[in-house]
Amino acid sequence: MKTITLDITNALAEAVGINGIDPAEFTKTLQTISDYYAKLLAKPFPFMTLPSTRFQFDEMQALADKAARMKIKNLVLLGIGGSSLGTQTIFDALLHPFHNHEERFREEKPRYFILDNIDPHKMTAIIETIIPDLDRTLLVVISKSGETPETISQFMLFNELMKKSQGYKERIVLITDKEKGLLNKIAGKEGYRVLNLPEGVGGRFSVLTPVGLFPSALMGINIKKLSDGAAGMAAHIVRYDGEENMAFVLAAILHLMDKAAKKIHVVMPYCERLSGFADWFRQLEAESLGKKGLGPTPTKSVGVTDQHSQLQLYVDGPKDKCIILLYSATQEVPIPASFDYLEDVQYLANKDMKSLFHAEFLGTRLSLTEAQTPNISLTLDEVSDYNLGALFYLFEMVTAIMGHLLGVNAFDQPGVEQGKIYTKAMMGKKGLEKEREHTEALLLRRANTVVF
Amino acid sequence: MKTITLDITNALAEAVGINGIDPAEFTKTLQTISDYYAKLLAKPFPFMTLPSTRFQFDEMQALADKAARMKIKNLVLLGIGGSSLGTQTIFDALLHPFHNHEERFREEKPRYFILDNIDPHKMTAIIETIIPDLDRTLLVVISKSGETPETISQFMLFNELMKKSQGYKERIVLITDKEKGLLNKIAGKEGYRVLNLPEGVGGRFSVLTPVGLFPSALMGINIKKLSDGAAGMAAHIVRYDGEENMAFVLAAILHLMDKAAKKIHVVMPYCERLSGFADWFRQLEAESLGKKGLGPTPTKSVGVTDQHSQLQLYVDGPKDKCIILLYSATQEVPIPASFDYLEDVQYLANKDMKSLFHAEFLGTRLSLTEAQTPNISLTLDEVSDYNLGALFYLFEMVTAIMGHLLGVNAFDQPGVEQGKIYTKAMMGKKGLEKEREHTEALLLRRANTVVF
Numbered sequence: 020m021k022t023i024t025l026d027i028t029n030a031l032a033e034a035v036g037i038n039g040i041d042p043a044e045f046t047k048t049l050q051t052i053s054d055y056y057a058k059l060l061a062k063p064f065p066f067m068t069l070p071s072t073r074f075q076f077d078e079m080q081a082l083a084d085k086a087a088r089m090k091i092k093n094l095v096l097l098g099i100g101g102s103s104l105g106t107q108t109i110f111d112a113l114l115h116p117f118h119n120h121e122e123r124f125r126e127e128k129p130r131y132f133i134l135d136n137i138d139p140h141k142m143t144a145i146i147e148t149i150i151p152d153l154d155r156t157l158l159v160v161i162s163k164s165g166e167t168p169e170t171i172s173q174f175m176l177f178n179e180l181m182k183k184s185q186g187y188k189e190r191i192v193l194i195t196d197k198e199k200g201l202l203n204k205i206a207g208k209e210g211y212r213v214l215n216l217p218e219g220v221g222g223r224f225s226v227l228t229p230v231g232l233f234p235s236a237l238m239g240i241n242i243k244k245l246s247d248g249a250a251g252m253a254a255h256i257v258r259y260d261g262e263e264n265m266a267f268v269l270a271a272i273l274h275l276m277d278k279a280a281k282k283i284h285v286v287m288p289y290c291e292r293l294s295g296f297a298d299w300f301r302q303l304e305a306e307s308l309g310k311k312g313l314g315p316t317p318t319k320s321v322g323v324t325d326q327h328s329q330l331q332l333y334v335d336g337p338k339d340k341c342i343i344l345l346y347s348a349t350q351e352v353p354i355p356a357s358f359d360y361l362e363d364v365q366y367l368a369n370k371d372m373k374s375l376f377h378a379e380f381l382g383t384r385l386s387l388t389e390a391q392t393p394n395i396s397l398t399l400d401e402v403s404d405y406n407l408g409a410l411f412y413l414f415e416m417v418t419a420i421m422g423h424l425l426g427v428n429a430f431d432q433p434g435v436e437q438g439k440i441y442t443k444a445m446m447g448k449k450g451l452e453k454e455r456e457h458t459e460a461l462l463l464r465r466a467n468t469v470v471f
Numbered sequence: 472m473k474t475i476t477l478d479i480t481n482a483l484a485e486a487v488g489i490n491g492i493d494p495a496e497f498t499k500t501l502q503t504i505s506d507y508y509a510k511l512l513a514k515p516f517p518f519m520t521l522p523s524t525r526f527q528f529d530e531m532q533a534l535a536d537k538a539a540r541m542k543i544k545n546l547v548l549l550g551i552g553g554s555s556l557g558t559q560t561i562f563d564a565l566l567h568p569f570h571n572h573e574e575r576f577r578e579e580k581p582r583y584f585i586l587d588n589i590d591p592h593k594m595t596a597i598i599e600t601i602i603p604d605l606d607r608t609l610l611v612v613i614s615k616s617g618e619t620p621e622t623i624s625q626f627m628l629f630n631e632l633m634k635k636s637q638g639y640k641e642r643i644v645l646i647t648d649k650e651k652g653l654l655n656k657i658a659g660k661e662g663y664r665v666l667n668l669p670e671g672v673g674g675r676f677s678v679l680t681p682v683g684l685f686p687s688a689l690m691g692i693n694i695k696k697l698s699d700g701a702a703g704m705a706a707h708i709v710r711y712d713g714e715e716n717m718a719f720v721l722a723a724i725l726h727l728m729d730k731a732a733k734k735i736h737v738v739m740p741y742c743e744r745l746s747g748f749a750d751w752f753r754q755l756e757a758e759s760l761g762k763k764g765l766g767p768t769p770t771k772s773v774g775v776t777d778q779h780s781q782l783q784l785y786v787d788g789p790k791d792k793c794i795i796l797l798y799s800a801t802q803e804v805p806i807p808a809s810f811d812y813l814e815d816v817q818y819l820a821n822k823d824m825k826s827l828f829h830a831e832f833l834g835t836r837l838s839l840t841e842a843q844t845p846n847i848s849l850t851l852d853e854v855s856d857y858n859l860g861a862l863f864y865l866f867e868m869v870t871a872i873m874g875h876l877l878g879v880n881a882f883d884q885p886g887v888e889q890g891k892i893y894t895k896a897m898m899g900k901k902g903l904e905k906e907r908e909h910t911e912a913l914l915l916r917r918a919n920t921v922v923f
Binding site for chain 1: 473474475476477478479480483551552553556567568569571572573576582587588589590591592593594595596597598600618619620621623624626627628630631653656657660674703704707714715716717720721734735741742743744750753754757758760761762763764765766768770771773774775776778779780781782783784785786787788789790791792800801802803804805806807808809810812813814815816818819820822823824825826827828830831833834835837838840841842854861865884885886887889890891892893894895897898899900901910913914916917918919920921922923
């Protein structure tokens with residue numbers, strides 16, 4: 020097979036001089052990774068086994084079939100961070116871009132609303148949108164710990180709302196840790212259905228569990244194919260070594276870029292359907308590696324759009340970046356001959372938008388490379404369920420390897436705990452009275468402000 | 472008035488130690504800016520005069536009234552970079568979040584489709600969406616130079632499409648440079664209406680010209696109020712000096728952060744309606760300042776969503792960032808008491824989503840500050856046309872000042888020319904045969920690839 024191609028030519032010293040990677044260091048890093056991976060295989064991280072275990076696939080399919088029989092019109096998903104980004108990525112990639120706008124584009128499937136924020140303005144808008152079909156609304160609540168205040172507060176609101184419609188208990192599904200946490204208690208008491216995350220799989224590594232797969236199954240997406248893609252990539256990583264192993268090569272490049280003070284990792288899909296994928300990777304990389312004063316900063320650009328926004332900086336600004344281009348286009352859109360009195364535009368006549376799109380992608384690569392800005396490209400033969408599954412697994416593996424190379428634990432997120440405590444204290448949670456006093460004192464400090 | 476408040480407390484050394492700004496340097500920078508601004512006032516940049524000239528307001532209103540009489544159902548806007556980001560920002564801020572989904576939310580106004588990309592998959596989706604109402608579709612084509620290949624190729628396609636519907640000439644409006652360029656030639660030949668950019672105003676400074684205002688007028692947005700907000704901010708900047716001048720203070724902080732190797736500027740709105748504003752500023756800052764090896768890298772995060780994605784990195788990662796928080800919330804959404812058998816969630820019962828949203832914003836500020844990550848906050852009393860106009864003018868002025876402090880020309884973008892030439896050469900444009908040979912030679916070089 021040859022469905023995904025990684026091209027690292029323009030990240031090497033041969034192409035981009037001192038901003039590129041030294042071949043000897045590259046080889047050495049690949050060897051370090053290979054040794055590490057051999058140990059990992061003996062004791063894999065829990066996410067690594069997901070493609071082969073197909074955890075709760077039958078339960079998911081049964082619940083999705085039931086939802087189809089109920090002719091659900093709205094899917095409301097409460098979840099934030101790892102509980103929503105995977106689903107959003109899959110939907111962006113595989114559903115019609117105007118799925119929610121018109122019935123003809125969603126083919127009997129429900130509209131979807133992913134509540135990954137508590138912005139009260141947006142929440143009001145979502146509530147007024149779904150309320151006419153409340154009795155055909157399916158609520159999916161996702162929180163690994165069951166204690167995420169954003170998701171719990173939304174659930175309190177939607178729980179009371181759903182109660183106003185008949186048979187609502189059949190239309191609430193919770194996805195949470197196997198045994199622990201508040202969502203399990205709620206499910207037991209209220210009689211709601213529960214799906215789980217397998218043990219040891221954290222939020223940002225959970226897209227290939229019910230967290231990302233159950234909402235996908237509800238949309239008729241083939242979750243087996245997603246899982247097959249991940250399994251295919253897992254097999255590739257086991258089978259190949261060194262420069263033939265896509266995960267090893269990608270991890271080595273990204274790590275060496277970070278080490279060489281190219282600490283801004285720009286993910287730039289030339290493919291709007293992979294726009295969500297850039298956001299998904301943004302969480303995976305930032306939250307896994309951003310600790311102990313270390314870690315690259317991922318940021319998202321979209322080609323060709325951001326050629327007219329960010330490219331100037333990438334070409335001509337500081338050499339503190341590595342550009343990770345993604346490319347896929349299959350659709351053809353002919354450009355008709357028009358304005359035949361203008362010679363200047365005839366080079367576009369009777370060409371195809373796909374060719375122009377591809378020429379822009381190549382033009383960006385070339386101009387970045389000539390400016391000695393290191394860049395790599397991942398080209399997909401198509402944006403399919405299979406390829407998407409493979410990409411998820413690839414980048415999860417890459418991130419785990421980078422954690423090892425950087426010397427940080429890729430699976431915790433200690434830096435966000437303090438903010439959570441402050442928020443809960445300000446909201447008056449019992450037992451946090453001391454913290455509340457502390458925040459109040461901080462907020463009373465003299466502020467330096469300018470007003471308009 | 473007090474509609475926008477800038478709080479810089481947590482960017483100063485007093486709050487964040489060595490990662491903060493030294494008071495003496497701050498004062499000195501403010502003085503430099505003040506001196507520069509005095510000179511600027513004598514010979515202002517063209518964008519600075521926009522709020523007082525109200526360029527082509529009558530023409531815009533007449534065309535918008537005519538469109539309303541025609542009961543336009545689809546607005547298709549062809550434009551990229553500065554030709555689309557301003558409109559997208561205004562629509563995100565002031566239209567209903569589900570404007571395009573349902574008629575009841577758009578109140579007789581058209582749906583809108585902003586084609587800021589040539590991704591053939593997305594373009595196909597847009598074409599199949601608008602085609603049933605082609606005879607009620609208004610096409611607005613925006614390109615200052617009239618030579619943007621993306622926009623011209625889209626125009627060739629849509630021009631032929633529109634011709635299939637009766638009276639199409641009345642439903643095509645071009646926005647371009649006063650005299651030069653291909654769009655003026657096309658308008659003359661085909662009889663399409665034209666609106667202009669005033670002389671000397673570049674794409675990324677054009678939101679308060681017909682580029683951003685005409686599409687807004689079509690949606691019933693009060694463009695005079697937008698302009699009034701900009702005029703109000705312009706008056707503030709003329710009237711106040713030093714620490715009382717919002718533009719001077721903001722420019723000084725952002726410049727000193729860049730200088731102190733906090734070169735990543737994270738724009739993080741706690742307000743989904745200002746999500747587009749972050750993208751708009753991203754272009755303004757990157758394309759204006761990213762040159763000669765200099766310039767900060769702007770990136771966007773959205774609160775609270777990205778607390779579960781990027782905050783770990785911002786708190787615990789490298790101190791190479793300055794976080795620019797924006798906050799606004801007015802809507803109230805009560806959280807009902809629910810799950811009364813769970814003591815752990817009762818701190819949320821009978822509170823409001825707005826309070827939780829605000830507590831999260833404050834919690835993030837506090838935890839960033841305790842981690843010594845410099846951060847500033849801009850709080851808006853509401854997301855209104857007036858405030859949005861003020862923000863546009865504020866950040867344009869800040870960017871112009873930063874260009875001066877950095878010693879770069881904020882109004883050109885030489886770094887993107889080479890990529891454009893490569894693209895045109897690959898598409899076979901006459902006169903670029905040499906460049907075509909060059910690109911072909913480059914593309915034939917041996918590539919380092921890994922395949923899956």
